[in-house]
Amino acid sequence: MERLKTFLRHPTGMIGLIILAAVVILAICAPALFPDDPWEMVAAPFQPPGSEDLPLGSDMLGRNVAAGIAYGARVSLTIGVASTLAALCIGVTIGAIAGYFGGKVDDLMMRITELFQTIPGFILAILLVATIGPTLTNVIISIGAVSWPPLARLTRAEFMRLRGREFVQAAVCQGQAPLMVALRHILPNAISPIIVTGSLTIATAILIESALSFMGLGDPNLMSWGLMIGASRTVIRQAWWMSVFPGVAILLTVLAINLVGEGLNDTLNPRIARKVRNA
């Protein structure tokens, strides 16, 4: 409760939350706002914003850009959240095992993590999607697969820090199983930084998805912001609105998530939180 209050008093965090809420509402209400399929060619091509029934104009096939933005929000948020969850599952598990057991297990886990860290994430994502095929699930898997190493390292560091603390030692002495110790005693105390990093991972995931779609490696059956920009990139001199509005959508969403992440960081970090509270 105390933390929630702190967050609500965090100015930039609140701005981020409001923008993010707007994007979420847009995504949920997309079918109500635009009953037509976003791929449907509803108007003449190349109509500028403000034309009849087209607040944001139409694209080169006469599709409604506004509908594309609304449906694109669903794709971006779905992929952002789902791939972050995937990254969290992998990252936290590997980090927890490494941090809890240490020694040889830690060495093995960290070498695997480093293997992934040495390959540039985006390049690896391109490679994965190109190999296993660009479908929604595969894009989520690919982004998840390149996003987990920072989470693993963070979790490991937190586990190592807490592993030697008295309350953990006490639980071990009581004979609790390692899984119970990790889940009931260490993880709750390590969760704050993981949440913060996780929220920022969502923003990165949305960016990676947009970049993949921009390059034509997104699911071609889904209207996404990156795909819209990629498709209209070459006509930017004739029709700026086709790329600018999806670009603004990506910018606002990623910015909002970053602001929320920062707000969470300030709230969940006891030292900064106290400062905010006392300010």
Added chain:
Amino acid sequence: MNRREFAKLGVMAGALGLSGIPLGITRAAGQTKGGTLNTIIQPEPPILVTALNQQQPTLTLGGKIYESLLRYDFDLKPLPGLAQSWEVSPDKLTYTFKLFPNITFHDGTPLTSEDVVFSVTKILMENHARARNTFSRVAKAEAPDPLTVVFTLKTPFAPFLTAFDCTTAPIVPKHIYEGTDYRKNPANAKAIGSGPFKLKEWVRGSHVHLVRHEGYYRPGEPYLDEIIYRVIPDSASRSVALEQGTVQLTQWTDVELFEVPRLSKLPNLTMTTKGYEFFAPHTWLEFNTRIAPMNDKRFRQAVMHAIDRKALLNRIYFGLGKVATGPVSSKTKFYEKNVKNYDFSPDKAKALLDEMGLKPGPDGKRVSIPFLVPPYGETHQRTSEFLRQSLARVGIDLQLQGIDVAGWADKFSNWDFSTTTTTVYQFGDPALGVSRSYVSSNIRKGILFSNTCGYNNPEVDRLFEEAAVATSDDKRQEAYSALQKIMVEEVPVAWLLEIDYPNFMDKRLKNVVTTAIGVHDTFGTVSFG
């Protein structure tokens, strides 16, 4: 269709900008002589020897350097090229060509009938698939005197005279290539031909510089002093170069289709879509007819009715082309226009699908079919999206699958696909460019642009064979008309469009497009004013 494979390289080719060479036109004395033509080549060709490589850019550029025996007017009638006259024996087995006197290669050596025989029977047979298809029918090729070439065929082959344009049968110097490893011959870098222009310099990634061949056999030609082909990988930069007059000519896909309406309005440019009659690019939605429901003729007919091909032409191709009516392009010989017409009618499509028993499910979908999106740029991507929307309206759910160039070619040629779109050239005669896509003898796994759809109709096979070896045009027309009627009823593939490509050129330029191969021709008569 090598230019497609080449698109990949185009992405990799780096832009080196336009530097080092004076731009614009330097008028020499006289009304029409002199001047430098700046144009575009994209992507950059790997080699300029058209006998060894037939990718699109190679052919465009190589046409200025290598000439062949004949040229063709817009109706594909032969005109003199290196040969000033030719005779066909009454049994259609012997073809005698008389060359112009005084033809020389760029190195000064005279071009004789020996060079023609060598080119056709040796280097082209080994390195040019399309030429091999025709010239493998030659029983013997002789050079009785330096200016006479005689080809004797094994059996009559009607389109033989259509195979002597400079993209199919470029003549190369025998004294340079005989007895060597053609592909590794160091002279390939010099590209020695007999065309009106010779290679002066090729700066990789920047430009190819051609200059006048002083010893050209046609008096007064060439009119231009120089032609500079600039490599400009980025399409927006290409449009700007044209607008600003940095280049005075564009061809094929140099200019993106959506730029065409805007550039057509510029006062200093003219636009023509002529000069692609020989190639006659034909685009269709291909079905793998081995698998259900594409194996049912009614399904394929329903697809023809479901697609508003006029809208496709206007929205995506900006009106550049025509709605295709059947397997043979209206630009190709022996086109038959009295065939079944598939009007745009979702209701007829639904009726056909109902009749097949493909009823819509609770979500309105009758059937889901994967579709390989051809990875060749935006126009193809948009066409795919258009097709998906069109078919969705009649309950066919087209599932678009993104894929890279190698993957597309691999899956398509190995029949590991359900539907995709493809564009195939017709090369002037149905026997050269149409039959290959439909005759059962050309169902060859692993080979692109063979009969990949798996269409097999013995009657159509018979008619194609009959038409290819018939000795009179009337008989050929009869057979081709008959088979077009059968095929349009059976719809082995859903023919979409005959595509036109825009050539933009400076208003002062004359005689750029004078034959059916357009910008691939020699440019000997091209001039400024």
